[in-house]
Amino acid sequence: MIANGTRTHEPLVRIAKRRERSRAELILLRAAAFLLAIVAGGAFIALLGHSPIEVYAEIFKGAFAGNKRDPLSAVKQTLVFFVPLIVTSLGLSLAFRMKFWNIGGEGQIIMGGIFATIFALYSTDNPGAIPSFILLPLMFVAGALGGGLMALLPAIFKIKFGTNETLFTLMLNYIALYFLKYLVSGPWQRTPGFASIGNFDKSARMWEIGGFHASLLVAAALVIFVHFYIKKSKQGYEISVVGESQPTARYAGMNVGKIILRTMFLSGAICGMVGMIKVSSTYTLTEGITGGVGFTGITVAWLSQFNALGMVLVSLLFAILQKGSSVMQTSLGLSADASNVLQGIILFSFLGTEFFTRYKFVFKKNNSKEKE
Amino acid sequence: MDAFINFLYAAIISATPLLFGTLGEIITEKVGNLNLGVEGMMWLGAFSGFYVAFKTDSLLLSLVASFAFAALGAALYAFLTITLRANQNVTGLTLTTFGIGIAKVLGYAMTSVTKQPQISDSLNQKVSALNLPFLTNIPYVGKLLFNYNILVYFAVILSVLFYLYFKHTKRGLNVRAVGENPAAADAAGINVTVQKYIHVILGGGICGIGGAYMSLISGNGTWHSGGVVNGYGWIAVALVIFASWNPARAIVGSLIFGMFASLQNYVPASVVTLPTPIYQMLPFLLTTIVLIITSIRKSKENQQPASCGLNYFREER
Known part of the structure; x- marks a missing residue:
């Protein structure tokens, strides 16, 4: 906290603790993180010249769709x-x-x-x-x-x-x-x-x-x-x-x-x-x-x-x-290691949004005398 | 004598990427950030260095690219841990997963079934052993001192420079203060955030050069998607402990690791026959013992920077 009246230089943006978020807010925040990861992952896939929707659909299918003999074979794996x-x-x-x-x-x-x-x-x-x-x-x-x-x-x-x-x-x-x-x-x-x-x-x-x-x-x-x-x-x-x-x-x-x-x-x-x-x-x-x-x-x-x-x-x-x-x-001919990239992107976006559960950015007000 | 010279020579060749990785991680840990993403950053450097070498035929551009790409990964880690205060261990591990993933996916896209990408002969020549007139031909000494690829010298010089930086410059001292006690450094007017960013990114970039060494030299200039870096990043993390956070000792430390890695090819079977995995285990065993001994002796000199692993938040002082 910067005391009023001191001549401390206040930075443009600073970080402060925030009140605890409600459960609903937390869930929303996580959902936003997941969405962000899906979009960022999709952008990466698109950069490699593949269709993100096709790749995601293929991953989902690969994880669940079994063969005729054993419909559950993929689920088991x-x-x-x-x-x-x-x-x-x-x-x-x-x-x-x-x-x-x-x-x-x-x-x-x-x-x-x-x-x-x-x-x-x-x-x-x-x-x-x-x-x-x-x-x-x-x-x-x-x-x-x-x-x-x-x-x-x-x-x-x-x-x-x-x-x-x-x-x-x-x-x-x-x-x-x-x-x-x-x-x-x-x-x-x-x-x-x-x-x-x-x-x-x-x-x-x-x-x-x-x-x-x-x-x-x-x-x-x-x-x-x-x-x-x-x-x-x-x-x-x-x-x-x-x-x-x-x-x-x-x-x-x-x-x-x-x-x-x-x-x-x-x-x-x-x-x-x-x-x-x-x-x-x-x-x-x-x-x-x-x-x-x-x-x-x-x-x-x-x-x-x-x-x-x-x-x-x-x-x-x-x-x-x-x-x-x-x-x-x-x-699709995209390396299976793409799973590592997607996993990394998901983790990064969760780690990043975690910040907003505990802290907030405080932007410098135009009128710097204004109190918090 | 010849066998011994050859042994030392091989040890130094295989020690160099470790030295880059170790030096990078030391610089990172000096400002209080434990980055477990060394393996990932080395992979990033290995890929980008290889790709640019493959496309442009320029060693300099390749090294710049490997530095830049790995530094980008380190910057992501820096943003998450320094600004957003994410947990350092988790973020570093994620960077490893992510970096390996990116390098392998992009490398896979570059490879076709019929053709393994390979750097040109002229570039291969540039990264092969130097051959200096007169000097290289001195018996024994020539081979041992003047017959390496250029990156070996670069790694050693860089380590010495950083040793001097941390030990003898005011700036280096400030940086160490950030790692030991960020609150005190902050109070003394050092910009903790800026110092952390600079050194985490710089350290990451140097790890990346180690990665380029592995794809250009250790991998003989061919992209092997199976394992270019091959766990060397993790060994570098261990070596930081072994070197007790001292860039000069990192030179000795990586040399010892390199010796262990080459030992089995040079110890005559008549002397002693240890199974290969045991040889490979020895450096880690040694590191663990060093870690335990320093903790028992509680020697302040050889410890990890005190704030390492913890994020700094000014308002929580």
Whole structure:
């Protein structure tokens, strides 16, 4: 605030905080952001010499329209993109609520995948040793444990020494990735010359219910769990308080260190489950296990402001873009990477409009003596 | 001896794009902005540099284009984080997604099934190793000092200049103040917003030149849509930590990373045989250890600029 009467030079435009917007206004603002993204994306497509309407229609068709034999085939594949993304976002959102920058989703997914694969390989080497109804839950727990432990490491160093968690978790992504590369091209390699560990035994493959992976149910359960954990549980409340202000949490008698450790373990464990879901749905463990969702999940969680339902919507949108674009590449000859461009444009416009929920521009009045 | 010289030589060649990326990110972080979009900006630079080289046959124009295109990406990031105060991590990650997307889409449009776009022989000649009369022919020293492509020298000189800038000029000191404590810098009359914009955009452009290095030199002048930059942008982000935000140490740091990258081709199998992925993991392991040690020692010298990652809002002081 510039006090009246001082000779401070007032800039042409300045930024001030605004009152909180109503729910309806917020929804309108998001809709405007989305519209802006569609238009900007369309302009980009037009610049490349394609018809935006044709491309959008093709993406939509590619994400939903199945073939004659299986009308749901495209939907199923879209869900294959959707499930890992939503689960990762849910996991990461827990840490972010605490203002703990867990950029390590990639590494936690990889570790979860590796832990789950240990059991899958055992079962593949000894077919029938463990029945599927025991093996899959076992892999699930192993995956969660792998991801959780991976996330615990930076949390411990953060509490003990204040080690920067953004950079630490980022580094752990690479360490996990190269460890994975070592495993699939070394001790776990099955086909000489190829970084492949072969296909899992049937008992280690994700159950299918009516052609849909059972992991969809896991994702749904996790959406509900995270929603109520944050909104209704004491632990969820503690996360929010630590995120708001650590001194406040301490003053209220909370054990901040314990809360950070617990939350990071849970955050990593949920990401680890993604690793298990990926290996059991693709029947193998490869270098491309994450598909980049460890990074995309960060943006999804942030855009949805850690709201579980919001994450479902954004993940669905990104899944549609990804699946649809892969079809569009063959039909229209525009690179499937266009999905990345569109995704980026959507994110940019959301990030930009976010500003207007909290701030406003104040233009310099002609009569500079006028009060605010 | 020859093998060792060759090893160092290969290390320096592969270290140079990392040096550009690291230097760019250091400049960005010095004003308190953590830009995780280095990979995206390098892709933008890789594409635009390649495209202009392909069309105009001019190395200078190609480098200018790579700088400008990546700087444009950085400007978008700057506008969102500095003016609109969007979250830096998320905006940077988005810039990576977006930059890779743009580069691949435009690159794909340039490629046809029958023909991979390739830069001309004369331009290839310009970016190949220098051959100075007399100097290059000095045994050992000649190869080690006077036989690189011109961009290697450019990267080193640029790093030294920025080291001097941050360490010994008043302006550089002001910039560091912005990164350490923007409120205090603001109170001291430094225009925080302008300094942030200048350095974020400058840093992004330098990352872009690193991208052009990768498409013109590392990629042998052919556009490979599969992976021109290939994660080097992420390594650069790691290297910033390793170099402890010091442009001079970035030279040493990227050289060490480059050595690790070339090591496996030069260590005789009779000495030690480590699997390739383990060699590739070593630099990241080393960086993590450096990160932990600096945090344990709490050495003020080697830390990230204090305000890095946080946006500055004057009215929230």
